Amino acid sequence: MKVITEDPANAETPLDVQRGIITPNDLFFMRNRFSFPEIEAPAWRLSVAGLVEQPVSLSYDDVLSMPSRSFPATLECAGNGRSGMDPTPEGEPWEYGAVSTAEWTGVPLHLVLEAAGLSEGVTAIVAEGRDSGVVSESRGEEPFARALPLDKALHPDTLLAYTMNGEPLPVTHGFPVRLLVPGWYGMASVKWLTSLRAIKGTFDGFFQIDRYIMREQGSDGPPRPVTEMGVRSIITTPRSGAAAHPGTHLVRGYAWSGAAPVTGIEVSTDGGNTWEHAEWTSGQARYAWRSWEFQWTADTPGPVEIQSRARDAAGTEQPKHSNWNDLGYCNNGIQTVQVTVIQ
Amino acid sequence: MKVITEDPANAETPLDVQRGIITPNDLFFMRNRFSFPEIEAPAWRLSVAGLVEQPVSLSYDDVLSMPSRSFPATLECAGNGRSGMDPTPEGEPWEYGAVSTAEWTGVPLHLVLEAAGLSEGVTAIVAEGRDSGVVSESRGEEPFARALPLDKALHPDTLLAYTMNGEPLPVTHGFPVRLLVPGWYGMASVKWLTSLRAIKGTFDGFFQIDRYIMREQGSDGPPRPVTEMGVRSIITTPRSGAAAHPGTHLVRGYAWSGAAPVTGIEVSTDGGNTWEHAEWTSGQARYAWRSWEFQWTADTPGPVEIQSRARDAAGTEQPKHSNWNDLGYCNNGIQTVQVTVIQ
Numbered sequence: 001m002k003v004i005t006e007d008p009a010n011a012e013t014p015l016d017v018q019r020g021i022i023t024p025n026d027l028f029f030m031r032n033r034f035s036f037p038e039i040e041a042p043a044w045r046l047s048v049a050g051l052v053e054q055p056v057s058l059s060y061d062d063v064l065s066m067p068s069r070s071f072p073a074t075l076e077c078a079g080n081g082r083s084g085m086d087p088t089p090e091g092e093p094w095e096y097g098a099v100s101t102a103e104w105t106g107v108p109l110h111l112v113l114e115a116a117g118l119s120e121g122v123t124a125i126v127a128e129g130r131d132s133g134v135v136s137e138s139r140g141e142e143p144f145a146r147a148l149p150l151d152k153a154l155h156p157d158t159l160l161a162y163t164m165n166g167e168p169l170p171v172t173h174g175f176p177v178r179l180l181v182p183g184w185y186g187m188a189s190v191k192w193l194t195s196l197r198a199i200k201g202t203f204d205g206f207f208q209i210d211r212y213i214m215r216e217q218g219s220d221g222p223p224r225p226v227t228e229m230g231v232r233s234i235i236t237t238p239r240s241g242a243a244a245h246p247g248t249h250l251v252r253g254y255a256w257s258g259a260a261p262v263t264g265i266e267v268s269t270d271g272g273n274t275w276e277h278a279e280w281t282s283g284q285a286r287y288a289w290r291s292w293e294f295q296w297t298a299d300t301p302g303p304v305e306i307q308s309r310a311r312d313a314a315g316t317e318q319p320k321h322s323n324w325n326d327l328g329y330c331n332n333g334i335q336t337v338q339v340t341v342i343q
Numbered sequence: 344m345k346v347i348t349e350d351p352a353n354a355e356t357p358l359d360v361q362r363g364i365i366t367p368n369d370l371f372f373m374r375n376r377f378s379f380p381e382i383e384a385p386a387w388r389l390s391v392a393g394l395v396e397q398p399v400s401l402s403y404d405d406v407l408s409m410p411s412r413s414f415p416a417t418l419e420c421a422g423n424g425r426s427g428m429d430p431t432p433e434g435e436p437w438e439y440g441a442v443s444t445a446e447w448t449g450v451p452l453h454l455v456l457e458a459a460g461l462s463e464g465v466t467a468i469v470a471e472g473r474d475s476g477v478v479s480e481s482r483g484e485e486p487f488a489r490a491l492p493l494d495k496a497l498h499p500d501t502l503l504a505y506t507m508n509g510e511p512l513p514v515t516h517g518f519p520v521r522l523l524v525p526g527w528y529g530m531a532s533v534k535w536l537t538s539l540r541a542i543k544g545t546f547d548g549f550f551q552i553d554r555y556i557m558r559e560q561g562s563d564g565p566p567r568p569v570t571e572m573g574v575r576s577i578i579t580t581p582r583s584g585a586a587a588h589p590g591t592h593l594v595r596g597y598a599w600s601g602a603a604p605v606t607g608i609e610v611s612t613d614g615g616n617t618w619e620h621a622e623w624t625s626g627q628a629r630y631a632w633r634s635w636e637f638q639w640t641a642d643t644p645g646p647v648e649i650q651s652r653a654r655d656a657a658g659t660e661q662p663k664h665s666n667w668n669d670l671g672y673c674n675n676g677i678q679t680v681q682v683t684v685i686q
Contacts, residue, residue, distance in 0.1 A: 018509065019411070019413065019448040019505075019506045019509060020413035020446045020447070020448040020506055020508075020509050021413060021446065022365065022446045022508050022509040023509055024508060024509045024510050027509070065592075065593060066593075067593065067622070067624075067636055067638070068362070068624055068636065069624045069625070070362065070363035070364060070624055070625045070634055071625065071626060103363045103364065103365045104363070105362040105363040162362075163362040163363055165363075165365050165367060165508065166361065166362060166363050166365040166366055166367045166370070167367050249408075250408060250409075250410065279410070281410075281411055281412045281413055282412070282413045282414065283414060283628075285626075291413055293410055293411065295410070
C-alpha cells in the first residue's frame, strides 16, 4: 500500500494490481483520524439511546444473532483525488487509491433503532466510534462521530457491519462493528462503533461541522455537507508517465456512483475530443464499483492523454472538473493519464 | 478448516463461520489428488496445442495482458456430502464443507483457443495440470487432466483464472493459472494449468473414465460423466446435535445450482411435512451461492428436524434424496439437521 501517514494510519490501495471488484482486506485503503482503538469482542457493547422509548445495549453475540444482509459496496474517502485539484487544498494528499470495495455483512440498522423505539420528531442518529483525540486547540478531545439523517439511517441497506469479505472486521477497519452507509463517502461509515444516539435538530461534532463540508468556490450559500459519492471513473492501467510501443494495449479501470449503478463507460485517447465505449468486465451492482477495459491501439509516437468518463443509471455523467472547495472533497472530475508512445 | 487428509491437502471450509457469499482464500475448501506443485510465474508457460492451426505458448504476463472478466462463482467438490449417503461410498468422507465461493478474474478461454485456431471437428479440450502421481498399479503415474466438451470450453464465462478474491491465485488453489468452469463441479476447474490440447473423440485419462462418473443404482446404461452442480441448499446454523431454548432462533444457510440462479428457498422444521419461505440475505448471481435466513420459533421441548429445500430459475427443485452411486458423487439431497429444544 502507499502509506500517507503511519499513525493515524492512512494508506492507499495499490490500484494497479487490483483485479475484479473485491479488494483484499489487507489492501483496503485506510483513512483514520486517530490511532486504532483495540476492542475485545466480549467487552464491547453498543449503546442505543437518546430520544428512544427504551435504551438498548447490545453485545457482539446479540448483533451476530440478528437478521443480516450481505452485499458488495465501494467505500471512497471524500478526499480521494485531492492531490489532483488545482490549487491543491490542505489535507492528506490522496492520489486516486483512497477507494476500495468489499463484501460486507451486517444487521440492518433500522432493526436496532426499531427495537429501541424512536421518539416522535427524531431527525438524525449520531454514530460515535471508540477512536478519539484532540481535534483542535479550542475544542480539545473528541471522538470520531457523525450524524446520519433519519431517512438514510432507516434505509434497509444501512448496516451495522461485522464481516468484510467473509472475515470478522479487521481491527484496522472497525472491529468488532462499524456502520456501513453504502453509496456515501466513507466518513459516514463510522468504525469501532460504540454508541448510537437519536437526536432532533443538528449535531455540532467537529467532523460534522468543521470537516466534511463543501465550501464551494463562487458559492454564497452555506456549506453543503458531504454525503453521496459522485459518479466517477479512474484509470488503473496504464499509469501516468508510462511508455507504450505501437500496438494494442488494454486500458483498465473502475467506475462507481453513490446515486445509482454505473451503466456507461467511455474512454478518450485524444485528450477528450472523441470518446469510445469501453467494456464492462464485472457485473452491475447497486453499491459496488465495476471494472472495465478498453483496447487502445497506440500508433504515432508522441504523448497521448487517456481519459475515462462514467455515467450512472440516474443519467448523471462524470464532470470534466469537480467544483473546487477549500477542504478538497468530492473530486470526481475526469482523470488524465499521460502516456508516451515510443518506437 | 476441517482437515480430511494432510498431503494431498483435502480440507473443508468451516461453514458455521461463513457469512456473505465470499469465502476468504485461506478458508476455501481444498480438494487435491496430489501434492501441491510449486510453480514460479516467470518459468510457467501454457501450451495450447493438439488439433489447432497454430500452437500457442503463453507466459503469465501474456495472460495478464489479455481481456478479462470477473465474477463470483461457487465451486463444489463432486463428493461434497458423500458421508451423508447411505451406505457411505468409498472415497474422502466429505461432510458438507467441500463448497466455497470466490470472485475470480481471468481470460475467457475461447480467446486463447481462437488465437490458436481450432481445427474442424474438435470435440473437446483436454486441460492438464502440473500435479501428478501414481493413479493405479496398472496405469502408473498420470497428471490430473480432464477433457472439457467444446461448447463449455467456448462459453464466454469459462476462464483461465489468475486472481481469487482480488489476489493472485494462492499456490494451494492453482497458481499461477487454473481453469474456472463455472456451474460445474470442481473437478473440471483444473488447477496449475500447463497444457490445453484440442482433440476429436474421447479422452481416456484416469480422472475422466475411472473417476467422476456416475454409476447409478438401478441404472443399466453406461456411466454418466459428472458435470453441472445439482440444485442444493445446506444449513450452516444450527449444527446438528445442537440444543435450543424455546424462543426465536435464526436458521442460516446457503443455496446454489449449476444450471441457473437459485430463486426459491424453503425451510421445514417438522421433518419435511410443511415448508415455509426463508429470506435471501444476498443478491442473485449467475454462478454464486446465495445466503439465506429463516426465523424459527422453538416451542415444545423435544427433538426437531430442520431441513432446507432450494429451487432454481430453471424450475428444478432440490430432491429429497439424490441417486446413490458407488463413487458417491452429486449428493444434493435434502440435509436434515437434528436439534433438541430444551427448557
